[in-house]
Amino acid sequence: MAATLRDVAKLAGVSFKTVSNVINDYPHVRPATRAKVERAIAELGYKPNLNARSLRSGRTDTVALAVPELNLSYFAELAGMVIAAAEESGLTVVVEQTGGDRDRELALLRSPRLSMTDGLILSPLGMGQEDAGALDVPFPLVLLGERTFDWPCDHVTMRNVEAARAATEYLLASGRRRIAVIGEYEGEVMGSARLRLRGYREALAAHDVPYDASLVVRxxxxxxADGARAMHELLDRDVPFDAVFGFNDTMALGAMRVLQEAGRRVPEDVAVIGFDDLDEAAYSIPSLTTVDPGREWLARTALGTLLERIAETGPKQPPRTELADFTIVERESAPRN
Amino acid sequence: MAATLRDVAKLAGVSFKTVSNVINDYPHVRPATRAKVERAIAELGYKPNLNARSLRSGRTDTVALAVPELNLSYFAELAGMVIAAAEESGLTVVVEQTGGDRDRELALLRSPRLSMTDGLILSPLGMGQEDAGALDVPFPLVLLGERTFDWPCDHVTMRNVEAARAATEYLLASGRRRIAVIGEYEGEVMGSARLRLRGYREALAAHDVPYDASLVVRxxxxxxADGARAMHELLDRDVPFDAVFGFNDTMALGAMRVLQEAGRRVPEDVAVIGFDDLDEAAYSIPSLTTVDPGREWLARTALGTLLERIAETGPKQPPRTELADFTIVERESAPRN
DNA sequence: GCAGAATTCTACAACGATGCAAACCGGGTT
DNA sequence: AACCCGGTTTGCATCGTTGTAGAATTCTGC
Known part of the structure; x- marks a missing residue:
């Protein structure tokens, strides 16, 4: 059995509360006593029982992070960043996968498992406006990555519309006019899809390029695989296009692969731009031009915001929205000119 | 404040222990009482405080999973599988990143944070034989992915030597003779590197192909990026080669990219084979032939083994080793013929 | 050498749950 | 009518820690 405060206390010949005081750096402990206790701690290899500490103090120093799935590189890299940032603050992270499924997202928000955490960072995909009520939870909650709706909690998110518009304008500036889009999702559940589509349309409109629904693949x-499938569908439609905007890198890469199988040269025949700036984007053939939505910042800010909420004592502050800056990373699949 | 057992009890007009009995499905509760209690639970939205439960019962229903970093797709996908499997058993997973760093691996094994978990699944990279002692820990521990050493705990791992040998023989069978290797690491810390190199050499030996150290890149x-760098180094050496065996898919993909930049055709000039069977391998250009080390099985078995250890009551059983079956997945970068 | 103030240490009560054992409550035996 | 016996419910101790309050000790100044 692991040693407890009392074991240490007995060995050191003090009361167990004194040991607790030593551990918590209570100022009024005589150096001699402290040394004695520390020796006993070392001798027994004592480690505090964090469960007991949490029960007593109400703080768990653990946060939950819920993403659709780690299988998606975007979320894997994001999760890695959140965990690394948490580690710096001495926090533990429990990772949950929702599969982007509305019911699982809602279930998570009600899960007793959250009682083991101080708060939750949620990357919702399935939930919609009708679920706003479910977000009014009695614990700190930060939404990471969406901002479609008017929801009663903090958001840390990216400039989806502006970034998609910039990506589209980038393609337009390089002379492309028939720009296909992969990733639209009319179900309207997935916030980013709608927002990025809006940015795309804004760019077209600003440049007097007509919007053509036959270039949009859901x-x-x-x-x-979804990107690959979408590209097959696009090719089957047999409409001309000279560029593709993938709403994320993974799909763009899948699409690029199919494109090249079909004999289209990238970027000569078709320019391809993605969204996310995954590690992988720099090493595909050709390397993928993409939008860096500011992930590192997103990860750190999401955690930072959550920690502020956790530390908050007084009346609840109104929800905040934090927006990351994006940049376009030029690579081979869509040269600037 | 969240409702407790006592709040529910007061509302239902029973003792708080009865509420506890209802929650724990204690058999001798009158249906009427049970209904009354359940109504009160619903009304208050009572959720058990898992910290308190853990403190009392000693079980946390949480396991820790430590991998080098989620940034590496292999570990991200593996982590996703472990979490999904855990979810099925009602377990929570805390994910830690060690960076493959020995000191952080060792620190983790001694971390008080583990007192919040029932056990640990560790994918060690940095530790060596001299650290065997550190693995003799007072909690359930399963090593996932390495089996270089004689360590006093359960291992769930892959057939590194056999799989690497099979991969090499696959290339040999397709007529390649100058097979380069990327990922060797003489530091000998990283078990897989040594084992896969051994498999490679065994294959060469079995086919009377001389081993040429100038084909081996660390x-x-x-x-x-390491794969890319290694391939640059190999090209700089200016030795002829007609195939590349990347010790993981990520490096193989990075290398393949450089190879094509340098004008070598894959697979005509150089066949490429990887190791891991990432999602991504099916969508690269060309798609990557690789070894599927049985990851899904590894993930499930690691968790299963850990759960068995956790459930274990009597004297500690001797450590076990579980080995996954591998298969070679033929794709374009290295056709069978 | 002693009062009074500081410092250092300790006792006790939580935190919210579970395990154990005892108490209760009817109906069937004797 | 006392007794026993399941099924049901309850009270108490406990898990390992921290907060509060007060006791014990040491220090200070006169």
């Missing part, structure tokens, strides 16, 4: 899950 | 971290 994809619900945003996996590599 | 890489310590196994990222995409």
């Amino acid at each position: 994809a619900t899950l945003w996996h590599r | 890489a310590t971290l196994w990222h995409r």
Whole structure:
């Protein structure tokens, strides 16, 4: 059995509360006593029982992070960043996968498992405006990555519309006019899809390029295979296009693969731009031009915001929205000119 | 404040212990009482405080999973599988990143944070034989992915030597003779590197192909960029080669990219085979032939083994080793013929 | 050498749950 | 009518820690 405060206390010949005081750096402990206790701690290899500490103090120093799935590189890299940032603050992270499923997202918000955490960072995909009520929870909650709706909690998110518009304008500036889009999802559940589509349309409108629905291909899950499937569909439609905007890198890469199988040269025949700036984007053939939505900042800010909420004592502050800056990363699949 | 057992009890007009009995499905509760209590639970939205439960019962229903970094797709996908499997058993998973760093791995094994978990699944990279003692820990521990050493705990791992040998023989069978290797790491810390190199050499020996050290390129971290760097180094050496065996997919993909930049055709000039069977391998250009080390099985078995250890009551059983079956997944970068 | 103030240490009560054992409550035996 | 016996319910101790309040000790100044 692991040693407890009392074991240490007995060995050191003090009361167990004194040991607790030593551990918590209570100022009024005589150096000699402290040394004695520390020796006993070392000798027994004592480690505090964090469960007991949490029960007593109400703080768990653990946060939950819920993403659709780690299988999607975007979320894997994001999760890695959140965990690394948490580690710096001495926090533990429990990771949950929702599969982007509304019911699982809602279930998570009500889960007793959250009683083991101080708060939750949620990347929702399935929930919609009708679920706003479910977000009014009695614990700190930060939404990461969406901002479609008027929801009663903090958001840390990216400039989806502006970034998509910039990506589209980038393609337009390089002379492309028939720009296909992969990842639209009319179900309207997935916030980013709608927002990025809006940015795309704004760019077209600003440049007097007509919007052509036959260039828009839907994809619900945003996996590599979805991008591939979408590109097959686009090719089957037999409409001309000279560029593709994938709503995420993974789909763009899947699409690029199919494109090249079909004999189209990238970027000569078709320019391809993605969204996310995954590690992988720099090493595909050709390397993928993409939008860096500011992930590192997103991860750190989401955690920072959550920690502020956790530390908050007085009356609840109104929800805040934090927006990351994006940049376009030029690579081979869509050269600037 | 969240409702407690006592709040529910007061509302239902029973003792708080009866509420506890209802929650724990204690058999001798009158249906009428049970209904009354359940109504009160619903009305208050009572959720058990898992910290308190853990403190009392000693079980946390949480396990820790430590991987080098989620940034590496292999570990991200693996982590996703472990979490999904845990979810099925009603377990929570806390994810830690060690960076493959020995000191952080060792620190983790001694971390008080583990007192919040029932056990640990560790994917060690940095530790060596001299650290065997550190693995003799007072909690359930399963090593996932390495089996270089004689360590006093359960291992769930892959057939590194056999799989690497099979991959090499696959290339040999397709007529390649100058097979380069990327990912060797003489530091000998990283078990897989040594084992896969051994498999490679065994295959060569079995087919009377001489081992040529100038075909072996080291890489310590196994990222995409490491594969790219290694391939640059190999090209600089200016030795002829007609195939490349990347010790993981990520490096193989990075290398393949450089190879094509340099004008070598894959697979005509150089066949490429990887190791891991990432999602991504099916969508690269060309798609990547690789070894599927049985990851899904590894993830499930690691968790299953850990759960068995956790459930274990009597004297500690001797450590076990579980080995996954591998398969070679033929794709374009290295056709069978 | 002693009062009074500081410092250092300790006792006790939580935190919210579970395990154990005892108490209760009817109906069937004797 | 006392007794026993399941099924049901309850009270108490406990898990390992921290907060509060007060007791014990040491220090200070005269």
